Amino acid sequence: MQDAPIPRRNPRRPAVLTAAGLKRITLGEQGEGSVFGAALPAEAAAKPIRLTTEPSSALLAVVHADRGALDGHARQVVAAAALLAEPSDAVVVLVFGALSDDLAPLGADRVIVSPDEAWRPDYEVACLRAAIDQVQPRHILFPDTEAGGGDLGRRLAAIEGDAAAHVAELDRSCATTRRRGGRLAARRALPKILLLDPDIVDPDLPFLGRAETASLALPVEGSGKLCDLGRQSVPAADLPLEEADFILSAGNGVADIPTFLSLADAFGAAVGASRVAVDDGKFPRAKQIGATGKTVSASVYMAIGISGAIQHLQGIKACRHVIAINSDASAPIAKRADLTIVADAQDVMRHLLREMTDPGRNDMEEGS
């Protein structure tokens, strides 16, 4: 009688290092070599490039950059173009405004930048039509925003026809919008021009784009009938919190309210507060941010003396840059914040205020 063969196992097969020691959970994993604890970053770095052959057709995503970056909605639109693309399609992105972001993770293959800040819709439409002539896209995607994409997309749609606005659901074959306050769904085959609502696309892609910079023969500036007389901003104090772009928010750790308010004034920021600060009577209820208060979507949210209870973090989900000043480094806000300063709030606020109002004097004090 012959012995059963001894099962052979590679002792160096992939593993992860956990708190409990080395774990050899290797479901479905092939190959050799050991990856100690570095499984996730290694995979993230090894995303393949989607476009393997020379493209024969294209999709065009048109977005506006704000301060050199694309906002969440614009990123979703670029990702949507990459998801709609066939293997032979290039994803071309036309960006209005200067751009410093890398668009490869969003699947962009060619990026055309028109670095222009003033609002000249006739010129933008001319740029867009020049890009369309050059690229010959199958579909053109815009973010359906109140300014920028929504306006430009409708201008183009009025000329070209065949468009769907406020697209609430998208897949490879059809676009769906909602009507009558969300009771009816209207579906159609993908039109040429698509204006997408926010949060209908997941911008996390398993592939990369080539992100080559392309140039466009920009049209000569025509004399548009519209004349931009400049932008104004509403004083932050008059603005509803939901609309504010820069919010300074106080929590239990803020004792010096006058300094806090003058700091908000110096930054030109709207004032918010956590539930504790509002309950203590330091701020009116209308300033409360969080689950029972307001949900904000500022570009900068500075949380001073706020530990970051989950109810508060719900209210600041949509904020782009979160800066926290807190005396406790292990507070939950540190997990959410992009920059956490571990210090007493009063000291940092005083120094910030001095920096903002009188930067020269502060330098001299440090020098002496």
Added chain:
Amino acid sequence: MSLRISLLVSVGRNPVSGTPRACRNDVAALEIARSLAGELTLLHAGEVGNPGLADYLAYGADRLEVVPASPDSDIVAALADQLGNTDLILCGSRAEDGEESGMLPYLVAQRLKRPIIGQALSLTIIGDHVEVTQFLPKGARRLVRVALPAVVAIHPRAPVRPRYAFARKRAGTIVALAPATGSQASPWHIEPVTRAPIKFKAHKKEAGHSRMQSAIASVSKGGEVLTEGSAAEKAQAILAYLRRHRLTDH
């Protein structure tokens, strides 16, 4: 000669009961149009006997002209025929019923070859120009000047306070014009909503190993933490962060 202003109105729907009513956005536009000096005409394309139309009379219009049209009529052409000699065309930014795409002001402007300004909060007429304050997100406003004739779509946040008066509703008149002729086939297929929308995402072919990884390992998302240094240095670090991301002018 006084300015000829046309206001395009649609019929809205009460979001709870579904009863026809005046569209909120168009009522805001009516309130702005009433504050301008000029000869105001209200224009609607649709069913003449719609009970929602009388609300515009209650909100302060004296007379409402209706182009009789069915849902598949080409209303852009029908409206454009009526609007040939107006100086200023106003409308709300989005309807509450029908296609609700917000496309109509752009289509009308394109057909009449006139400039269009969307998202207007307020407007003043200066000679043969109109100055419009436009709504931008994040508390910004933009001032735009355009030569008349032009099309202006009013933003829902326009600071107006419309007042409803039943007496005006009885006093005003609704007049039917010649019906719309052209028709358009709609590419849309309409059905009741049965489920929440599905997010468009990449189909990932993952091995069991990586799926297990994403289930058990959480990517720590926390940013930079600054513990060391004096309060002044920490204040500098905050300002440096803001400058690096171009978030402040200081």
